[in-house]
Amino acid sequence: AMGGERKGxxxxxxxxxxxxxxxxxxxxxxxxxxLDFLVHQDQISKFGIRPLKGILLTGPPGTGKTLLAxxxxxxxxxxxxxxxxxxxxxxxxxVGASRIRDxxxxxxxxxxxxxxxxxxxxxxxxxVIGGKxxxxxxxxxxQTLNQLLTxxxxxxxxxxxxxxxxxxxxxxxxxxxxxxxxxRFDRHIGVDLPDKKGRNHILRIHARNKPLHDEVSxxxxxxxxxxxxxxxxxxxxxxxxxYAMRExxxxxxxxxxxxxxxxxxxGEKTDRESTK
Ligand code: ATP
Numbered sequence: 620a621m622g623g624e625r626k627g628x629x630x631x632x633x634x635x636x637x638x639x640x641x642x643x644x645x646x647x648x649x650x651x652x653x654l655d656f657l658v659h660q661d662q663i664s665k666f667g668i669r670p671l672k673g674i675l676l677t678g679p680p681g682t683g684k685t686l687l688a689x690x691x692x693x694x695x696x697x698x699x700x701x702x703x704x705x706x707x708x709x710x711x712x713x714v715g716a717s718r719i720r721d722x723x724x725x726x727x728x729x730x731x732x733x734x735x736x737x738x739x740x741x742x743x744x745x746x747v748i749g750g751k752x753x754x755x756x757x758x759x760x761x762q763t764l765n766q767l768l769t770x771x772x773x774x775x776x777x778x779x780x781x782x783x784x785x786x787x788x789x790x791x792x793x794x795x796x797x798x799x800x801x802x803r804f805d806r807h808i809g810v811d812l813p814d815k816k817g818r819n820h821i822l823r824i825h826a827r828n829k830p831l832h833d834e835v836s837x838x839x840x841x842x843x844x845x846x847x848x849x850x851x852x853x854x855x856x857x858x859x860x861x862y863a864m865r866e867x868x869x870x871x872x873x874x875x876x877x878x879x880x881x882x883x884x885x886g887e888k889t890d891r892e893s894t895k
Contacts, residue, residue, distance in 0.1 A: 635689040641824045641849060642817020643683055646810045650674065650687055653806045657695050657737060657783055664777075672774045673784040673803055675745070677791040678810035681850025684787040685743060687810065691785060692739035698729045698780075700740050704747030707763050715748070715763030723770045723782060730780035737781040745786035749798040764795065771803050812848055815841045821849045825856040830863075832870040840876050847883070854886075855879045 637647050656663055656671040663670065674691070676684040685701075692699035702722060707715040726738035742748070748763050774782050786804060788794065798804055813821055819841035826837070844852060858879035863871040 635686060635693055637690045637694065639824060640683050640686045640690060641821030641852075642813035643687070643810060644817075646676075646683075646687065646808050647690075649806070649808045650691055651694065653808075654691055654695050657781065660781065669802065669805075670774065670781070671783065671805055672771050673786065674806045674808060675791070675794075675799075675804040676785065676787045676808050676810050677789070679789050679812055679848060681848035682810045682812060683849045684810050685741070686849075687808075688739065688741040688785045688787065691783075692741075695737055695739065695783070696735060697737040697739045697783065698726065698733050698735050700726050700729065700738065702740075702742055704742055704744035704749075707748050713762055716766035719748075719763060719766040719770060726782055727780055736779055737783060739783050739785060741785045741787070743787045745798075746788040746790045746793045749786070749795050750793050751795050764797070768797060768803065812846060813852075815845075818844055818847060818852055821852045822856060825853045826871075829856060829860050830870045832872045835871065835873050835876065839873070840880070843877065843880050847880075851883050851887070854883045858882050 637651070640647065653671060653674055656668070660670075676687060678684065688701070689699060691697075700722060707718050709715045709718075722740060726740050730736070730738040748767060770782075771784060784804075786798075791807070799807075815838075819837050822837050822840055822844075840855070844855060847855070855876065856879075859871050859875040862875040862878050866875075868875070
């Protein structure tokens, strides 16, 4: 019931900075470079550069794509509006399209009300709306995707407030080529699983509010958690705290973290098995 009620509802922003995103140095840098186009709008039009309309974040689940979109909104001092692609899937033709229209309208209104010159619209699971159609024929009838393209094509440099669409997907190869053309998703940024240094950074961010024992080696934990996403690393820190608390330990010890790594790893395995 909850899911149904939330359909199409717009969730408000939480201010977040790039500092709260661990690792992802290259993705952050590429994103900031792209956002500077939005920030220095006057320069951009002086040089006759095409306005940036859409940024596509691609990569596995839980790597921080949503965090990056929120940080992008804060960086450009924009209002933030988010939805998931699945919220636009409707049984009745035209409902998804009108939701897209409403979302862009609401973004403009919200920005105006807040006195901001730009709005960031984040759509997670964009492949649900913008997926490839078999045979290419059906797409003509896909009003939701068409509406999204229409909205993108309607964004102009001179317009105020400016709209920036950020899409996220972990299945880039599934996207319809219409979305990937210049003037639509102009920038593609890969958000990959973190390397060891990135994992260390993410673990430290999520350890900030936790009592860690002095003996804890974050480097070792980062090594043991090879292949983990940011979301999994957040779980590791959380689970380790639960183990420590259960043992009535004053602090989180190395072994609590190792146990938590095993638990998160096992959890993944059972998840995968249950979907078989
Ligand atoms: P999905 O594709 O499943 O929507 P996502 O890439 O958007 O995933 P987020 O929603 O940004 O992932 O991440 C989920 C949670 O995992 C975050 O709220 C945060 O707690 C943690 N997390 C993920 N990546 C990072 C990161 N790079 N730094 C810090 N925390 C992270």
